[in-house]
Amino acid sequence: MADKTPRGRARRTLWWLTGLIVVLTAILGVGIATQQAQWAPKLALDLEGGTQMVLAPEVAGGQQVTQEQLDQAVEIIRQRVDGSGVAEAEIATQGGSNVVVSLPGVPEAETRALIQASANMEFRPVITMGPFEPVPADQRTPVKDFPEPSAEPQNGSDPNWVTPELAAEFEAYDCAAQMNNPDRKEFPADGPSIACQPGDEESGQPGVKYLLGPVEVQGTDIAGADFGLVNTATGVSTNQWAVNLSFNGEGADAFREVTQRLTPYQEGDPRKQFAIVLDGTVVSAPQSNAVITDGRAQITGNFTEQSAAALAEQLKYGALPISFTIESEQQISATLGEDQLRLGLIAGLIGLALVAAYSFFQYRVLGLVTIASLVVTGLLTYLAIVLLGWSDNYRLSLAGIAGLIVAIGLTADSFIVYFERIKDELRAGRSLPEAVEYGWSRAKRTITASKAVNLLAAVVLYFVAVGNVRGFAFTLGLTAIADLVVVFMFTHPVMQLLAHTRFFGGGHRMSGLDPSLLGREPLYQGAGKVRQFRPSPEATSSKKARRSAKEADRRQTIAERRRAEQMSGVGSQAAGATTPADRTEEQK
Amino acid sequence: MSALAQWGNRLYTGKTSYPFVGKWKLWFAIALVLLVVAGGLTLARGGFNLGIDFRGGSEFTVSSVQSTDVAAGERAVSEAVPEAEATVTNIAPGTMRIQTDELDDDQTLAVGQNLQQAYGVGEDRVTSTYIGPTWGEAVSQQMVIGLIVFLVLVTVLMAIYFRTWKMSLAAVIGLFYVVALTAGIYGATGFEVTPSAIIGFLTILSYALYDTVVVFDKIRENTEHNLEETTRTFGENVNLAINQTLVRSINTSVVGILPVGSILFIGAFLLGAGTLRDIALAIFVGIIVGTLATIFIQAPLYALLRRGEDRIAANDARVLERRAAGEGAPVGTDTVPA
Numbered sequence: 073m074a075d076k077t078p079r080g081r082a083r084r085t086l087w088w089l090t091g092l093i094v095v096l097t098a099i100l101g102v103g104i105a106t107q108q109a110q111w112a113p114k115l116a117l118d119l120e121g122g123t124q125m126v127l128a129p130e131v132a133g134g135q136q137v138t139q140e141q142l143d144q145a146v147e148i149i150r151q152r153v154d155g156s157g158v159a160e161a162e163i164a165t166q167g168g169s170n171v172v173v174s175l176p177g178v179p180e181a182e183t184r185a186l187i188q189a190s191a192n193m194e195f196r197p198v199i200t201m202g203p204f205e206p207v208p209a210d211q212r213t214p215v216k217d218f219p220e221p222s223a224e225p226q227n228g229s230d231p232n233w234v235t236p237e238l239a240a241e242f243e244a245y246d247c248a249a250q251m252n253n254p255d256r257k258e259f260p261a262d263g264p265s266i267a268c269q270p271g272d273e274e275s276g277q278p279g280v281k282y283l284l285g286p287v288e289v290q291g292t293d294i295a296g297a298d299f300g301l302v303n304t305a306t307g308v309s310t311n312q313w314a315v316n317l318s319f320n321g322e323g324a325d326a327f328r329e330v331t332q333r334l335t336p337y338q339e340g341d342p343r344k345q346f347a348i349v350l351d352g353t354v355v356s357a358p359q360s361n362a363v364i365t366d367g368r369a370q371i372t373g374n375f376t377e378q379s380a381a382a383l384a385e386q387l388k389y390g391a392l393p394i395s396f397t398i399e400s401e402q403q404i405s406a407t408l409g410e411d412q413l414r415l416g417l418i419a420g421l422i423g424l425a426l427v428a429a430y431s432f433f434q435y436r437v438l439g440l441v442t443i444a445s446l447v448v449t450g451l452l453t454y455l456a457i458v459l460l461g462w463s464d465n466y467r468l469s470l471a472g473i474a475g476l477i478v479a480i481g482l483t484a485d486s487f488i489v490y491f492e493r494i495k496d497e498l499r500a501g502r503s504l505p506e507a508v509e510y511g512w513s514r515a516k517r518t519i520t521a522s523k524a525v526n527l528l529a530a531v532v533l534y535f536v537a538v539g540n541v542r543g544f545a546f547t548l549g550l551t552a553i554a555d556l557v558v559v560f561m562f563t564h565p566v567m568q569l570l571a572h573t574r575f576f577g578g579g580h581r582m583s584g585l586d587p588s589l590l591g592r593e594p595l596y597q598g599a600g601k602v603r604q605f606r607p608s609p610e611a612t613s614s615k616k617a618r619r620s621a622k623e624a625d626r627r628q629t630i631a632e633r634r635r636a637e638q639m640s641g642v643g644s645q646a647a648g649a650t651t652p653a654d655r656t657e658e659q660k
Numbered sequence: 661m662s663a664l665a666q667w668g669n670r671l672y673t674g675k676t677s678y679p680f681v682g683k684w685k686l687w688f689a690i691a692l693v694l695l696v697v698a699g700g701l702t703l704a705r706g707g708f709n710l711g712i713d714f715r716g717g718s719e720f721t722v723s724s725v726q727s728t729d730v731a732a733g734e735r736a737v738s739e740a741v742p743e744a745e746a747t748v749t750n751i752a753p754g755t756m757r758i759q760t761d762e763l764d765d766d767q768t769l770a771v772g773q774n775l776q777q778a779y780g781v782g783e784d785r786v787t788s789t790y791i792g793p794t795w796g797e798a799v800s801q802q803m804v805i806g807l808i809v810f811l812v813l814v815t816v817l818m819a820i821y822f823r824t825w826k827m828s829l830a831a832v833i834g835l836f837y838v839v840a841l842t843a844g845i846y847g848a849t850g851f852e853v854t855p856s857a858i859i860g861f862l863t864i865l866s867y868a869l870y871d872t873v874v875v876f877d878k879i880r881e882n883t884e885h886n887l888e889e890t891t892r893t894f895g896e897n898v899n900l901a902i903n904q905t906l907v908r909s910i911n912t913s914v915v916g917i918l919p920v921g922s923i924l925f926i927g928a929f930l931l932g933a934g935t936l937r938d939i940a941l942a943i944f945v946g947i948i949v950g951t952l953a954t955i956f957i958q959a960p961l962y963a964l965l966r967r968g969e970d971r972i973a974a975n976d977a978r979v980l981e982r983r984a985a986g987e988g989a990p991v992g993t994d995t996v997p998a
Binding site: 398405 | 668669672673713721723724765783784785786787788789790791792794795798802803805806809810813814817818821855856858859862863865866867869870873874877878881904905907908911912914915916917918919920921922923925926927930934935936939940943947
């Protein structure tokens, strides 16, 4: 049967806390054993060294950027940065309107340009297509053997666009190499171009190399895009996914002309297709099966729900090309970061030592409970940071470390509030075990309410902030939670247990709960004797002094007096703890 | 310790009592004077000393330098970019900071290389920062949004928890005072206002309110049965609560200041200007102002807001009447009320 005494509950709570720490450590241990996690917290760029850029989106025509577009922009920047061969880049949105790019080392000018450039979406008709891989150098046709165009090209799909030089270039074009080359050749909008579509591993579709005509519709002419299941003429939904695309007036006219020209081509003729090119890469090359007069087209094919959604997103993004301006950029040398980290940790340790010394000075041995609580809070915070680093790639920044150090004081305050409450109850004449229970019932409200304020501030800061502030808010919030866990699951249970020791319960001079220091007298001394006011010798000599002392005695709040009355009804269990040997187990 | 503990006892029982509520006019007057002086000094200095993040520009930090020659840094900049004006400061032992107008990539690279030569350090000792002209605006704008959201939420939270909007009002008014005075101290002393300092300001909001909640919770407890109270007026009850939590207020602010002070010390003397120092400085000032504001402004303000309420005023009048009668009663006659 479960032990229902405060001590029994306290022991169980402590076991729960131990269990929590063991489980978290075990999870981390598994992560480390499988090489997915590490013992040390991950560090942000300001500590590790590297470059951090804060970008602000800029839209042509001063339009507002939606969160969706920003997410899409981040996705595209990520692809570009990964494509340029920079490893470990991190790109994220912040504060709803900024993009933060973190790169190790110092980025090349090309990488920087890539990050800032707006995406460029265009629709070009396909003239011919070929395999993804280049024709081996020894099998290539010499330039002079390609036929010269017979006439000036009449329209976008006209093979007369293809000069012998272009045909040779097309044969030699190495898609795999060119797609990852940030300096690859840019083709003018009013002439032919070469572009590639990477293969899709999931559907097994191979990569394709296209020779395209000039741009016929601009991405900015897209009015909207979404995706869904294809409906048959009778309105019955099929299992086929499709992307729906609509154009604005200008786009609709241009697209009608394109489809009028492309639709009559025979099935299997590459010229029946048009390519949707984003940043020089073909994202889709559908066939034109019908003349689209109203500017509303539907693209079908081997779409899955995901790939249809992805294409729709890309089309939407193409509709609103966002470019970026660098709002701030920091290049931090790795050694400087190291110095900052080292000194930051030293500052933290000094702060911790000072707090420990002060607690000991103020609360004597009880101060050790504060220190132990701080250590447990530190342990929980550490586990949380390392685990979040593993699961969510959380990185500790210098501002984050500042947050942790500042939190030492805020955390220690919970213990101060609690201890002062216990003292208050002792002054009211309770035994230590009761003072712990009563003090706790009041202190926990105060602590919860004040921590809620802290947490609220941290959450608000985290969500609206840009740059450094986030890391700070995060650790501040994290420690507020850790603090609550520790106060409830460690400090209070430990106090419950300590209250029954001879050292504390007996009010040892060094315990910090010495009754003589608290001016405490037992309120109820057993056998019906209630505390009497005994004037001090010098007070009796003066009537005025006696009166004021009486007044002081009355200065209990009504609530206190009521509780005192309740207490006296509890019987001898409520006896003062001045004689520890007399104490019995409380049954509450 | 024993002296402090006994002082705590006297505060608890009311034997020793400081007139936080009674002398409110004095405290408010001092608070106003402080604010006016700080504001006046700020104006006299021509406003805040805004950091580079709010002005826009480029900044280089060179650590572990061999000489702290200012002219070397200026030369390094002017050789690379003749038209740029450079401000070179020795911000910490062995650390130089060079601020210039906004430089483009090539210029940044060139200045960085010149600085390596000028101070005889390797590439890994030079840190560069570029801040666009609109960055400070973006930071400030986000901060204002954060401030408003936080204030609204916290006012609602406190009104629900304390079940009286007057506590929320007193707390928030006091909060504005804390922020205004801290900002005033920044302006008056010419401390640099950086985004990190702004983080500090936002933390002060949280800290100052946190401190207020603890004291208000005791006030709420003491005044819960105020209408049945016969020996103390509402204001006296509030005052008792402030006195009873005074030891905690002192302990809390000391414990809060110790770690912040250690960051400030390390930050200011070893690292120089930067994230750590700027955050710590703002919080250091804010903790002191916040703690004082709770006991000298927010709590007395709450007493003032409530004491005009009919039922409280009526009860206060009864208490005072009884006390006047009690004073005249013969010694020995117990004045414990029925």
